[in-house]
Amino acid sequence: MSPESNENTTPGMPEDLAARLATMQEERERLNQIGISLSSEKDLKKLLETIVLETRNFTNCDAGTLYRVNFKRNVLKFEIMQTESTGYSAGGTTGVKITVPPVPLEIDGQPNHANVSASVAITGEVVNIPDVYKAEGYDFTGPKKYDEMTGYRTESMLVIPMRDHTDKVIGVLQLINALDKDGNRIPFEEKFESSVRSLASQAAVAINNAQLIADIEHLFKALVVYTVKAIDARSPHTAGHSSRVAKLSRRTAQDINLQTKGPFADVHFSDDQLEEIWVAGLLHDVGKIGVPEAVLEKANKLDGAKFTLVVNRMNSIRDMMVMRARLRNVQQGQSEDFLDEQLQQELEEWKTELDFIHWVNKPGFLAPDKKESLDAIAAKTYMDIEGNDQPYLTEEEFANFSVVKGNLTDEERKIIQHHVVATSQLLAKLPFTDKLARVPEYAGSHHEWPNGKGYPKGLKGDEIPLAARIMCVADVWDALTAQDRPYKPPTPVEKSCEILRSGAKFNEFDPDVVELFVGHQLWEKKPGEITEFPDAESH
Numbered sequence: 001m002s003p004e005s006n007e008n009t010t011p012g013m014p015e016d017l018a019a020r021l022a023t024m025q026e027e028r029e030r031l032n033q034i035g036i037s038l039s040s041e042k043d044l045k046k047l048l049e050t051i052v053l054e055t056r057n058f059t060n061c062d063a064g065t066l067y068r069v070n071f072k073r074n075v076l077k078f079e080i081m082q083t084e085s086t087g088y089s090a091g092g093t094t095g096v097k098i099t100v101p102p103v104p105l106e107i108d109g110q111p112n113h114a115n116v117s118a119s120v121a122i123t124g125e126v127v128n129i130p131d132v133y134k135a136e137g138y139d140f141t142g143p144k145k146y147d148e149m150t151g152y153r154t155e156s157m158l159v160i161p162m163r164d165h166t167d168k169v170i171g172v173l174q175l176i177n178a179l180d181k182d183g184n185r186i187p188f189e190e191k192f193e194s195s196v197r198s199l200a201s202q203a204a205v206a207i208n209n210a211q212l213i214a215d216i217e218h219l220f221k222a223l224v225v226y227t228v229k230a231i232d233a234r235s236p237h238t239a240g241h242s243s244r245v246a247k248l249s250r251r252t253a254q255d256i257n258l259q260t261k262g263p264f265a266d267v268h269f270s271d272d273q274l275e276e277i278w279v280a281g282l283l284h285d286v287g288k289i290g291v292p293e294a295v296l297e298k299a300n301k302l303d304g305a306k307f308t309l310v311v312n313r314m315n316s317i318r319d320m321m322v323m324r325a326r327l328r329n330v331q332q333g334q335s336e337d338f339l340d341e342q343l344q345q346e347l348e349e350w351k352t353e354l355d356f357i358h359w360v361n362k363p364g365f366l367a368p369d370k371k372e373s374l375d376a377i378a379a380k381t382y383m384d385i386e387g388n389d390q391p392y393l394t395e396e397e398f399a400n401f402s403v404v405k406g407n408l409t410d411e412e413r414k415i416i417q418h419h420v421v422a423t424s425q426l427l428a429k430l431p432f433t434d435k436l437a438r439v440p441e442y443a444g445s446h447h448e449w450p451n452g453k454g455y456p457k458g459l460k461g462d463e464i465p466l467a468a469r470i471m472c473v474a475d476v477w478d479a480l481t482a483q484d485r486p487y488k489p490p491t492p493v494e495k496s497c498e499i500l501r502s503g504a505k506f507n508e509f510d511p512d513v514v515e516l517f518v519g520h521q522l523w524e525k526k527p528g529e530i531t532e533f534p535d536a537e538s539h
Contacts, residue, residue, distance in 0.1 A: 246281030248474035280442035287422030
């Protein structure tokens with residue numbers, strides 16, 4: 001024997017015994033390595049696949065099936081199916097759906113001992129069958145029918161319960177067709193029963209841990225989604241905005257992963273990073289929870305009672321014009337209802353001014369000549385019933401009507417812009433996991449511009465994370481094309497594309513992100529439909 005083979009043996013020990021001890025030691029080491037591998041995998045689907053694969057490798061068998069107990073329905077649900085010789089693999093991360101119906105644990109109120117996997121789940125005992133075609137006590141109609149349909153030959157079978165740390169059976173491993181070194185089907189050796197039972201228990205604990213992590217992550221996502229919906233619901237005009245931005249941002253990042261040339265050829269977002277972008281997109285406007293509804297819901301330059309007050313004042317001014325005209329008529333011996341030239345001129349001017357006030361109250365662009373008309377109205381006064389001169393418009397009303405673009409005053413715009421700071425502050429207080437650690441940074445930077453003229457920090461170029469630059473484009477796109485904004489109709493797609501490309505020319509938006517987004521029409525296409533970056537010459 002070599003020196004290495006004597007490491008765990010006693011001098012003078014027979015070679016066959018030493019060999020057996022060495023094999024046992026090797027198997028223990030393999031079990032330890034498999035256990036470490038299982039405990040380190042947190043993705044439940046990958047874990048289930050790994051359990052079947054590693055157990056098959058350990059026992060050198062051709063096929064394996066993993067069932068999990070559905071306690072609510074009292075059935076065994078197929079999770080993973082693998083057959084090496086046929087190349088068949090289903091469930092888990094394969095994308096192949098298992099269509100086989102679950103195995104009932106009870107039939108007509110009685111335990112289903114006819115099915116070997118169900119029986120193992122019920123009794124918790126290992127079943128080792130050398131040849132299912134010669135076995136008695138179980139109904140193997142299913143495997144035999146499968147063999148008949150596919151030409152496969154199911155022979156040996158080892159079925160193991162998966163017990164968790166509380167000794168509860170949470171699943172069953174079914175191994176099929178042990179193989180010798182030449183690939184011939186043989187019965188499963190009894191020595192595997194104890195080892196595989198131990199391995200199955202480790203797997204059960206790993207499954208429970210992975211399921212717990214998955215449940216926690218699902219709960220977190222559900223809380224995020226419903227929190228965002230609650231915030232969006234404050235304004236029916238922005239409902240769905242955050243979800244759309246999240247989807248567009250993730251879709252853009254997924255499309256970047258497909259690029260093999262151009263500026264994104266070397267960029268790749270992992271699955272965790274894609275989820276991080278999605279969550280940041282959902283939460284990008286969470287700071288709006290602190291924005292007053294009067295600003296958040298503002299549809300015109302003056303809304304509700306504030307604009308009604310202006311209209312009522314104008315109507316009072318008209319009534320006083322008529323009253324003065326009647327007084328003149330009485331003094332001049334005319335009928336009270338006589339429409340003199342002065343009143344006629346005053347009413348025409350009043351009507352023009354009222355129509356202008358209705359027009360200027362709508363969001364839009366206030367050209368210089370229109371601003372002069374507004375200034376002229378604001379300079380006018382009228383005499384109230386107490387004989388005091390009053391302005392046609394108050395300072396607040398004039399300031400609102402004077403907004404050159406949109407419908408928000410500078411002060412209101414600062415309030416809206418502060419939502420980004422509030423978003424960062426709110427999210428910074430949340431205990432995000434490591435794989436979501438950059439959510440506050442991404443969400444808090446989605447209004448930064450590459451030219452440094454964005455807010456709140458005035459970041460430039462690559463100081464802005466690519467994920468935030470993606471989110472900026474998605475946010476602007478949805479704001480332009482949204483069907484539910486009260487202050488403007490949706491901007492047509494072609495015009496929205498022009499606006500994005502125009503902004504990209506001035507480095508307000510990342511030019512590469514804009515070209516990818518517009519060139520691949522990502523607002524309507526799923527990732528993968530276009531895989532190459534558009535040529536610059538085509539624009």
